Amino acid sequence: MVNLTIDNVKIEVAEGTTIMQAAKSKGIEIPHLCYLKDLNEIAACRVCVVEVEGKGKLITACNNVVEEDMVIFTNSPKVMLDRMRTVQMILSQHDCKCATCVRSGNCSLQKLSNDLNIQDVLYEENLEHQAWDNSFPLIRDSKKCIKCMRCIQVCDKMQSLNIWELEGTGARTTVNISGSRTIAESDCSLCGQCITHCPVGALKERDDTSKLWEAIASEDKVVVVQVAPAVRTSWGEEIGLEIKEATVNKIFDALKKIGVDYVFDTAYSADLTIMEEANEFLDRFNNNELDERPMFTSCCPGWLRFIKGQFPHLVPQLSTAKSPMQMFGSVMKTYFAEKIGKKPENIYSVAVMPCLAKKGESEMELFYEEYAGHDTDCVITTRELVRMLRAAHINSNTLEDIEPDKLFEKSSGAGVIFGATGGVMEAALRTAYYTIMGENCSPDAFEVVRAESQDTGVSEASFNLNGVELRVAAVNGLGNARKLIEEIERGEKKYDFVEVMACPGGCVGGGGQPIHDGDELAFERGKNLYFLDKKSELRYSHENEDVKSLYENYFDKPNSHKAHMLLHTDHNS
Numbered sequence: 001m002v003n004l005t006i007d008n009v010k011i012e013v014a015e016g017t018t019i020m021q022a023a024k025s026k027g028i029e030i031p032h033l034c035y036l037k038d039l040n041e042i043a044a045c046r047v048c049v050v051e052v053e054g055k056g057k058l059i060t061a062c063n064n065v066v067e068e069d070m071v072i073f074t075n076s077p078k079v080m081l082d083r084m085r086t087v088q089m090i091l092s093q094h095d096c097k098c099a100t101c102v103r104s105g106n107c108s109l110q111k112l113s114n115d116l117n118i119q120d121v122l123y124e125e126n127l128e129h130q131a132w133d134n135s136f137p138l139i140r141d142s143k144k145c146i147k148c149m150r151c152i153q154v155c156d157k158m159q160s161l162n163i164w165e166l167e168g169t170g171a172r173t174t175v176n177i178s179g180s181r182t183i184a185e186s187d188c189s190l191c192g193q194c195i196t197h198c199p200v201g202a203l204k205e206r207d208d209t210s211k212l213w214e215a216i217a218s219e220d221k222v223v224v225v226q227v228a229p230a231v232r233t234s235w236g237e238e239i240g241l242e243i244k245e246a247t248v249n250k251i252f253d254a255l256k257k258i259g260v261d262y263v264f265d266t267a268y269s270a271d272l273t274i275m276e277e278a279n280e281f282l283d284r285f286n287n288n289e290l291d292e293r294p295m296f297t298s299c300c301p302g303w304l305r306f307i308k309g310q311f312p313h314l315v316p317q318l319s320t321a322k323s324p325m326q327m328f329g330s331v332m333k334t335y336f337a338e339k340i341g342k343k344p345e346n347i348y349s350v351a352v353m354p355c356l357a358k359k360g361e362s363e364m365e366l367f368y369e370e371y372a373g374h375d376t377d378c379v380i381t382t383r384e385l386v387r388m389l390r391a392a393h394i395n396s397n398t399l400e401d402i403e404p405d406k407l408f409e410k411s412s413g414a415g416v417i418f419g420a421t422g423g424v425m426e427a428a429l430r431t432a433y434y435t436i437m438g439e440n441c442s443p444d445a446f447e448v449v450r451a452e453s454q455d456t457g458v459s460e461a462s463f464n465l466n467g468v469e470l471r472v473a474a475v476n477g478l479g480n481a482r483k484l485i486e487e488i489e490r491g492e493k494k495y496d497f498v499e500v501m502a503c504p505g506g507c508v509g510g511g512g513q514p515i516h517d518g519d520e521l522a523f524e525r526g527k528n529l530y531f532l533d534k535k536s537e538l539r540y541s542h543e544n545e546d547v548k549s550l551y552e553n554y555f556d557k558p559n560s561h562k563a564h565m566l567l568h569t570d571h572n573s
């Protein structure tokens with residue numbers, strides 16, 4: 001152990017601990033911009049400087065480790081002056097138009113400048129403008145980039161995609177797409193993790209809220225909105241509601257208050273997805289079509305972009321089931337439109353998602369009978385939802401719990417846990433067990449596939465059902481997915497069914513979720529979904545009466561011809 005003093009507080013920490021972590025262990029937060037524990041400890045911003053007694057120069061706290069008897073000051077006059085000058089320099093290369101910045105109020109640079117009482121940008125602004133295709137769902141504003149390198153590190157180390165790189169030297173050093181490509185030409189998975197790890201407003205989603213406002217204002221459009229499982233775990237963080245109060249039912253109320261016509265829960269169509277996907281899996285399994293095992297889940301579009309770009313030969317192993325979002329959109333444009341006496345083109349189908357890749361997924365075409373269009377017309381992220389509610393000055397304290405609209409009112413806890421890593425697998429196993437054994441398992445029989453932290457990124461299990469051994473795995477994060485696939489390809493791991501979610505912790509950690517700089521809340525949010533599942537009256541997708549009646553009235557049975565036309569897709573098209 002090492003003994004030292006920081007700001008007159010005696011501290012004992014393990015050898016090798018950084019000064020930043022040692023200070024934090026006693027509640028002393030050293031200001032920083034670029035630092036991200038384990039991902040970015042490179043002192044690029046130099047905001048975390050501290051004074052060490054007996055040393056002439058200030059040193060950075062994020063990448064220097066403690067030494068015995070060190071006496072450190074994190075806020076001496078010398079430190080404060082240096083930090084202020086550093087932030088002034090950063091501001092001189094940053095577009096400081098806070099009033100129109102999407103991160104205003106949630107920006108680490110803004111907070112730091114305010115905390116240091118910086119009221120003027122002393123040096124002449126020197127802003128670098130790179131062209132960007134603003135129709136792409138992920139937007140980068142080079143004028144806001146502070147070259148902290150977090151996006152580069154997150155994309156390389158967590159997602160293994162290496163989309164970003166540094167270019168130029170000295171004062172001209174900047175971040176750009178690697179390999180001289182445009183973002184559309186790159187292999188970007190659209191997971192959006194670079195956005196949620198950006199300390200400022202240099203990266204953001206394409207804002208689609210004006211499209212939705214226009215649809216709400218249009219007399220011809222019936223606006224039908226579905227809300228994803230993970231959104232309920234996080235929207236309250238931005239609107240001042242405690243997690244238990246921030247229900248999906250209050251989101252429904254808020255949506256109705258801003259003029260939406262119908263509201264539904266994507267957990268309903270997650271139940272529908274389970275009916276299709278679990279049956280597809282059992283068909284492939286029983287017909288021994290899984291020679292090239294495993295079958296991979298297909299509901300995460302970040303993962304779909306990844307597998308198509310990185311392992312195209314594995315695409316045939318994807319389930320053909322569309323995601324719950326696309327299934328719901330397709331049901332809204334057909335069955336639901338028919339039921340309310342409207343044409344598909346009059347339905348404006350919207351999804352509130354924790355995800356950027358869903359914006360890309362919604363561009364997939366739906367062709368059915370004489371109709372050609374999209375299953376989903378507009379995807380807004382959790383952050384965009386909150387911005388819309390703020391714009392409409394909705395007071396969260398006045399919101400009430402209201403039920404989703406008729407025809408798709410019910411959803412199971414199995415559908416709700418889709419938003420957490422392992423949830424799709426667990427939901428599918430509950431239904432696969434019923435199909436094989438003819439009776440329900442205990443609802444928590446497969447809880448071993450849940451993940452409580454980001455420690456391994458993979459949960460694996462095998463189950464014996466009626467003498468049949470089923471080997472499954474659930475993986476979150478694309479870097480972890482790459483490792484697992486390589487192990488499968490080398491024959492070191494064998495599975496029948498694998499769930500992949502691109503984001504840490506699954507959709508709860510999605511790139512469209514509220515941002516808490518440096519804190520990963522995904523696993524906390526995931527626990528909330530398991531809590532909701534536990535207290536749900538309905539815990540098996542196959543018992544959802546509204547799903548059953550959709551089959552009785554429209555699709556006949558899972559994997560029927562009509563179900564294939566509307567609920568499945570060809571991943572090669």
Ligand code: HC1
Binds near residue numbers: 299300415
């Ligand atoms: Fe997800 Fe899904 S769980 S992909 O993570 O299968 O976005 O929440 O809506 O479609 O249900 C996201 C979340 C979401 C779909 C479902």
Ligand code: SF4
Binds near residue numbers: 354357502507
């Ligand atoms: Fe989107 Fe969820 Fe996939 Fe992340 S894990 S890319 S939020 S679908």
